[in-house]
Amino acid sequence: MEQTMKDKTLFISGGTRGIGKAIVYEFAAKGANVAFTYASSADTANEIIADIESQYGVKCRAYKLNILEPLTYKDVYKEFDEDFDRLDYFISNAIISGRAVVGGFAPFMRLKPKGLGNIYTATVEAFVVGAQEATKRMEKTGGGSIISMSSTGNLVYTPNYSGHGTNKAAVETMVKYAAAELGEKNIRVNAVSGGPIDTDALKAFPNYEEVKSEVVNRSPLSRMGDATDLTGACSFLCSDAASWLTGQIIVIDGGTSFQ
Numbered sequence: 001m002e003q004t005m006k007d008k009t010l011f012i013s014g015g016t017r018g019i020g021k022a023i024v025y026e027f028a029a030k031g032a033n034v035a036f037t038y039a040s041s042a043d044t045a046n047e048i049i050a051d052i053e054s055q056y057g058v059k060c061r062a063y064k065l066n067i068l069e070p071l072t073y074k075d076v077y078k079e080f081d082e083d084f085d086r087l088d089y090f091i092s093n094a095i096i097s098g099r100a101v102v103g104g105f106a107p108f109m110r111l112k113p114k115g116l117g118n119i120y121t122a123t124v125e126a127f128v129v130g131a132q133e134a135t136k137r138m139e140k141t142g143g144g145s146i147i148s149m150s151s152t153g154n155l156v157y158t159p160n161y162s163g164h165g166t167n168k169a170a171v172e173t174m175v176k177y178a179a180a181e182l183g184e185k186n187i188r189v190n191a192v193s194g195g196p197i198d199t200d201a202l203k204a205f206p207n208y209e210e211v212k213s214e215v216v217n218r219s220p221l222s223r224m225g226d227a228t229d230l231t232g233a234c235s236f237l238c239s240d241a242a243s244w245l246t247g248q249i250i251v252i253d254g255g256t257s258f259q
């Protein structure tokens with residue numbers, strides 16, 4: 001692969017699994033240095049660092065972050081500053097699951113403010129603080145590209161997904177506001193919205209098999225998405241080919257949103 005991102009740096013939240021891990025590998029293969037965060041998978045993070053550095057010869061570091069405490073991003077960025085001297089791309093990708101989404105990942109009549117609030121914090125507030133800190137660094141080098149991962153759960157009814165779906169809608173609108181205000185700094189802000197992708201997050205759905213077969217049936221391409229299906233859009237949005245592209249939501253859903 002041509003190393004088109006040589007000497008650039010990516011910072012992405014949630015790089016240990018699924019979509020985030022696939023993005024870490026895509027950007028490293030293109031020559032970018034990569035910083036990523038993890039929540040609990042410290043061993044996995046270290047394995048990824050060793051693998052990335054030996055395969056691609058780029059610098060790779062990982063930092064512990066809890067997106068339920070978005071202000072702690074500031075401390076993580078201080079650690080980042082000790083390892084890297086520039087930031088070109090920021091991707092807000094990490095998402096909570098398990099206990100943290102109880103009352104948020106549920107049928108409508110079982111929704112609870114606490115669970116919904118957690119998803120808002122992890123989705124919208126974490127994007128805001130992460131992108132603010134990214135902006136402070138990007139403006140020093142003349143610009144950059146910021147992406148929020150989103151999902152088509154705000155376009156297509158998905159059982160139990162109202163908490164995530166509403167907060168993906170919210171973060172997409174936040175992306176547009178950020179794009180409107182950061183353009184003068186030559187910072188572009190976009191979202192990549194994926195249809196159902198076969199990752200740990202989706203396997204945690206109680207009705208995973210049902211969701212999977214429904215997606216396969218609905219997609220004109222007759223398959224579910226793979227984590228690598230979203231990486232191309234991310235690297236495109238960070239390339240010069242996208243230099244006039246900002247404030248947009250790029251939907252990659254295997255055709256599943258049009259029924």
Ligand SMILES: NC(=O)c1ccc[n+]([C@@H]2O[C@H](COP(=O)([O-])OP(=O)(O)OC[C@H]3O[C@@H](n4cnc5c(N)ncnc54)[C@H](OP(=O)(O)O)[C@@H]3O)[C@@H](O)[C@H]2O)c1
Nearest residue numbers: 014016018019039040041066067094095151194197199201
């Ligand atoms: N899967 C889908 O169908 C799909 C479709 C479209 C869009 N998306 C979006 O794509 C993004 C990634 O999804 P995914 O399916 O790849 O997720 P995933 O496989 O569940 O991975 C989640 C990542 O977030 C980290 N994380 C978990 N809890 C955290 C916390 N409290 N604080 C900080 N980091 C935390 C995890 O780190 P540890 O390994 O250390 O726990 C992991 O790296 C999300 O924004 C999601 O909404 C997903």
